[in-house]
Amino acid sequence: MTIMVDVSIIIPHFSDLAGLDRCLAALAAQTVPGSRYEIVVGDNLSPCGGAMVRSAIAGRARLVFATDKGAGPARNAAAAVARGRILAFTDADCVPDPGWLAAGLARLDDHDVVGGAMTLLFTPGTKSGAEAYEAVFAFNNRRYVEREGFSVTANLFCRRDVYLATGPFRVGMSEDRDWCLRARALGYRLGYAQDAVVAHPARTDWRSLLVKWRRLNAELHANMMMSPAGRLRWLAATAAMPLSILVHLPRIIASPALANARERRRGAATLARLRLWRFADGLLRLVGANA
Secondary structure, three states, X not given: OOOOEEEEXXXXXXXXXXXXXXXXXXXXXXXOOHHHEEEEEEEOOOOXXXXXXXXXXXXXXXXXXOOOOOHHXXXXXXXXXXXXXXXXXXXXXXXXXXXXXXXXXXXXOOOOEEEEEEEEEOOOOOOOXXXXXXXXXXXXXXXXXXXXXXXXXXXXXXXXXXXXXXXXXXXXXXXXXXXXXXXXXXXXXXXXXXXXXXXXXXXXXXXXHHHHHHHHHHHHHHHHOOOOOHHHHHHHHHHOHHHHHHHHHHHHHHOOOOOOHHHHHHHHHHHHHHHHHHHHXXXXXXXXXXX
């Protein structure tokens, strides 16, 4: 007999045992009673092996394995065995606030899909260029929800019936944007929960920031190519990248998230470097290659 619970918290995982342990500890501290929710970890066949993942979980969650690569398949595998009438999504490297689950559930009273607030975790000391850039530009989930019509999957709530009607997360594209747009196309209402807060570690160096943007650029390109004018839209967005350095530089100069001139200089240099990389990568994608 299947025992139902109110909420299933879905966590995709790949080779980050320390992050997973920290995430599970934060979920154990939720203000919602533990009897109301379960946690399901979808592991993407981490190289350390299932035994090590089980050891890190230490009985705090159910574990399933996803053979297809990507966070989307890992989420889908976990959602397939979830027993909750509501699904709450976060990531293994994230740290939800104690009131995260309660705030997200409350917002579902008047919306079908809910995205919560994202904050960043930084290493102590002066921010690196990557950290300074992310402090200004990363994870503005309020704007994503209210202006762009989607929420990041690191902080997403929906009813099970909404997930089933919308279908699983797709791979090879911006899965959070794609899934939310599909849900909205079916008439489901998307809302923002300011008090449902999840913290995500900032990228600490250029290499980790570039890994992120290689993935994002590939996903954005795939999404855009699905529309009839996608190629022209991609060309226009790519051509605007160098100019966007000047357009967005004032945000770095004026940002209260940066503590001093050194952080602002580092952030400005990373802004220029990243936008020029995106310009080159965008052009290469137009001819069927990538940087």
